[in-house]
Amino acid sequence: MQESFSVVSSSNSYQVQIGENLLEQVINKHKDSFFIIDSNLKKIVPIKFKNYIFIEATEKNKSLEKIPEIILKMREARLNRTSHVVAIGGGIIQDIVTFAASIYMRGISWTYMPTTLLGMIDSCVGGKSAINILGYKNLIGNFHPPKSISIDVSFLETLNNEQIVCGLYEAVKISYAKDIETFLSYLDCSPKLPLNNSTAQNLISKVLKTKKWFIEIDEFDQKERLILNFGHTFCHALESSTDFAIAHGIAVGMGMIIAIQFSKNENLLNDKGIERTELLKNYIKGIINNYISDLLEKYPKLDLNYVLKNFDNDKKHETNSYRIILPKDDGGLVMINKDKTENARQKIIKAYQEGLKIVGYPNF
Amino acid sequence: MQESFSVVSSSNSYQVQIGENLLEQVINKHKDSFFIIDSNLKKIVPIKFKNYIFIEATEKNKSLEKIPEIILKMREARLNRTSHVVAIGGGIIQDIVTFAASIYMRGISWTYMPTTLLGMIDSCVGGKSAINILGYKNLIGNFHPPKSISIDVSFLETLNNEQIVCGLYEAVKISYAKDIETFLSYLDCSPKLPLNNSTAQNLISKVLKTKKWFIEIDEFDQKERLILNFGHTFCHALESSTDFAIAHGIAVGMGMIIAIQFSKNENLLNDKGIERTELLKNYIKGIINNYISDLLEKYPKLDLNYVLKNFDNDKKHETNSYRIILPKDDGGLVMINKDKTENARQKIIKAYQEGLKIVGYPNF
Numbered sequence: 227m228q229e230s231f232s233v234v235s236s237s238n239s240y241q242v243q244i245g246e247n248l249l250e251q252v253i254n255k256h257k258d259s260f261f262i263i264d265s266n267l268k269k270i271v272p273i274k275f276k277n278y279i280f281i282e283a284t285e286k287n288k289s290l291e292k293i294p295e296i297i298l299k300m301r302e303a304r305l306n307r308t309s310h311v312v313a314i315g316g317g318i319i320q321d322i323v324t325f326a327a328s329i330y331m332r333g334i335s336w337t338y339m340p341t342t343l344l345g346m347i348d349s350c351v352g353g354k355s356a357i358n359i360l361g362y363k364n365l366i367g368n369f370h371p372p373k374s375i376s377i378d379v380s381f382l383e384t385l386n387n388e389q390i391v392c393g394l395y396e397a398v399k400i401s402y403a404k405d406i407e408t409f410l411s412y413l414d415c416s417p418k419l420p421l422n423n424s425t426a427q428n429l430i431s432k433v434l435k436t437k438k439w440f441i442e443i444d445e446f447d448q449k450e451r452l453i454l455n456f457g458h459t460f461c462h463a464l465e466s467s468t469d470f471a472i473a474h475g476i477a478v479g480m481g482m483i484i485a486i487q488f489s490k491n492e493n494l495l496n497d498k499g500i501e502r503t504e505l506l507k508n509y510i511k512g513i514i515n516n517y518i519s520d521l522l523e524k525y526p527k528l529d530l531n532y533v534l535k536n537f538d539n540d541k542k543h544e545t546n547s548y549r550i551i552l553p554k555d556d557g558g559l560v561m562i563n564k565d566k567t568e569n570a571r572q573k574i575i576k577a578y579q580e581g582l583k584i585v586g587y588p589n590f
Numbered sequence: 591m592q593e594s595f596s597v598v599s600s601s602n603s604y605q606v607q608i609g610e611n612l613l614e615q616v617i618n619k620h621k622d623s624f625f626i627i628d629s630n631l632k633k634i635v636p637i638k639f640k641n642y643i644f645i646e647a648t649e650k651n652k653s654l655e656k657i658p659e660i661i662l663k664m665r666e667a668r669l670n671r672t673s674h675v676v677a678i679g680g681g682i683i684q685d686i687v688t689f690a691a692s693i694y695m696r697g698i699s700w701t702y703m704p705t706t707l708l709g710m711i712d713s714c715v716g717g718k719s720a721i722n723i724l725g726y727k728n729l730i731g732n733f734h735p736p737k738s739i740s741i742d743v744s745f746l747e748t749l750n751n752e753q754i755v756c757g758l759y760e761a762v763k764i765s766y767a768k769d770i771e772t773f774l775s776y777l778d779c780s781p782k783l784p785l786n787n788s789t790a791q792n793l794i795s796k797v798l799k800t801k802k803w804f805i806e807i808d809e810f811d812q813k814e815r816l817i818l819n820f821g822h823t824f825c826h827a828l829e830s831s832t833d834f835a836i837a838h839g840i841a842v843g844m845g846m847i848i849a850i851q852f853s854k855n856e857n858l859l860n861d862k863g864i865e866r867t868e869l870l871k872n873y874i875k876g877i878i879n880n881y882i883s884d885l886l887e888k889y890p891k892l893d894l895n896y897v898l899k900n901f902d903n904d905k906k907h908e909t910n911s912y913r914i915i916l917p918k919d920d921g922g923l924v925m926i927n928k929d930k931t932e933n934a935r936q937k938i939i940k941a942y943q944e945g946l947k948i949v950g951y952p953n954f
Binding site: 236237290291293294297298301304306307308328329330331332333354355356357359360362365366367368369446447541542543544545 | 600601654655657658661662665668670671672692693694695696697718719720721723724726729730731732733810811905906907908909
């Protein structure tokens with residue numbers, strides 16, 4: 227069973243297709259396109275086209291310094307303004323191709339086949355890229371949505387639990403951010419691992435349609451879409467402080483718990499809010515305990531002062547205040563500006579301490 | 591007398607302000623912004639702000655390879671998503687800042703003060719950038735219009751005849767492209783050099799409002815705006831074949847005459863079309879004779895086979911056909927696809943020969 231729906235963006239309207247065994251279809255349809263493929267998929271993607279490159283999905287390759295190589299390959303394949311690119315891979319491949327396709331001859335069209343759950347259930351729609359430059363992670367980026375997205379859930383078989391959980395944490399975040407009904411409905415159908423294809427397809431469809439609401443109402447991150455950064459400000463500092471030993475999606479899960487603790491300590495939540503955030507905390511904790519508890523043991527020791535320093539440097543803050551997405555009142559998310567005072571810093575450290583304890587982080 | 595009007599784009603609506611002595615105003619309004627200034631203007635722009643860089647307006651600096659340096663300066667000045675950039679300079683500075691501002695933290699706002707007539711009368715609106723990469727000229731670029739444009743015609747005093755003519759040729763092109771009335775009305779008020787400020791202001795206002803029509807109806811170069819490439823396909827090959835000894839605007843003038851010859855040889859024009867294109871040819875020739883005839887003597891020898899090779903490589907063509915903007919019937923512009931045959935190549939060379947002879951190119 228295939229399913230499809232469309233997403234409206236300012237530059238184009240694009241189609242999202244979800245199903246099994248779509249890879250062959252996409253390849254046959256785009257034989258003349260230029261393929262950019264995660265090098266991990268060498269054995270999985272049949273090379274039935276002329277123009278392609280494989281790229282290792284590393285942070286180093288997701289950098290402006292590497293973009294010229296890719297543009298050069300596109301030029302050598304004589305791509306022009308009417309040419310098309312097909313990207314097959316996870317978030318890093320998506321970032322690279324979004325950026326490269328957006329600037330090549332002022333933008334050419336592309337098709338995206340996400341191959342991670344995070345790509346399928348979250349990042350494939352919205353059109354964002356994030357690119358490293360001179361060692362600064364994600365300092366640059368832009369918006370250039372694909373012309374079409376084909377989600378082949380068969381790729382999920384290639385993923386391990388860590389990769390699946392990364393997707394689930396972003397998925398629950400999107401659902402939580404929308405409203406209480408969407409959140410509860412997500413919890414109702416959140417699956418046990420391993421995921422089977424039909425469960426995955428239902429879940430992906432449900433969550434992407436929620437994300438569609440956010441990006442159609444606020445494509446360029448001005449207002450509603452900003453609350454999808456829930457957990458992210460706390461999470462980025464965890465990632466950078468551990469040299470990215472913690473995968474992004476896992477850090478988002480931890481970041482949401484830390485944000486909830488911050489809200490509780492600030493007395494931002496009423497009884498309903500406490501109840502709603504407890505549900506989310508329990509969901510996140512449950513997944514860690516059930517599926518990735520072995521991972522935690524491998525995470526490096528965290529120095530919370532160093533974490534705070536990285537938190538300080540997050541690009542989302544303003545000059546004199548922290549900008550944090552927090553649950554407030556009945557648990558709905560809002561963006562809060564908090565003056566950069568010593569008092570605020572102490573509260574941030576406290577929230578990290580409590581949150582990391584809750585998730586069972588071994589060493590901080 | 592100041593004047594202002596707005597341009598609507600998909601991402602924002604921006605204000606264009608035209609007048610004298612606006613520099614001081616802009617600086618006072620944006621003291622906290624990050625200034626990027628053409629290094630030729632060191633003696634003209636008073637440094638009454640903290641964060642700034644000067645950039646030499648060279649093709650080498652208008653390259654992706656140089657972008658990291660600029661992004662680094664922006665990061666070191668601690669610019670965040672709410673920060674603002676002010677660009678003061680001609681087309682190269684505009685290209686660099688459009689691109690850098692568009693990717694820094696996924697896009698920050700900027701103000702543009704064009705300082706060349708070409709910048710003031712044409713490129714400042716529309717939001718396009720064109721950036722070199724690995725030696726390929728303008729292979730990449732994007733769209734990121736400024737939040738506001740302040741045109742201070744006092745900068746015109748700093749320009750020589752060649753720079754003024756570059757602006758006039760793009761201006762007559764825009765006016766010709768719109769319709770016969772707009773073209774005739776442009777010819778009526780096209781000034782003798784040197785330009786005085788009030789004449790310049792009227793002319794700039796008139797032409798920008800014509801360009802506004804094109805970019806509001808077709809921001810992303812899909813249809814109507816494409817005909818503003820009139821003259822450009824022929825012109826790019828002249829520029830690259832002479833190692834850019836011919837300034838872009840001058841080459842556009844020559845390119846339009848060559849395109850007209852191509853149309854005539856193809857019998858695309860009726861009597862009215864002949865009449866209208868003759869008016870344009872005479873205007874272009876007249877300006878060369880009156881103001882820049884000394885320049886022609888300095889241009890390098892052209893090898894037309896090499897010119898044709900560069901014409902072939904223009905990014906606007908499709909795989910199997912040339913895409914050229916040509917006057918047709920009564921002289922209105924259309925995009926024509928011409929199969930890449932030997933016959934077509936001969937006709938292109940013939941048009942170059944005739945066109946270059948008409949403008950008095952000394953050596954080809």
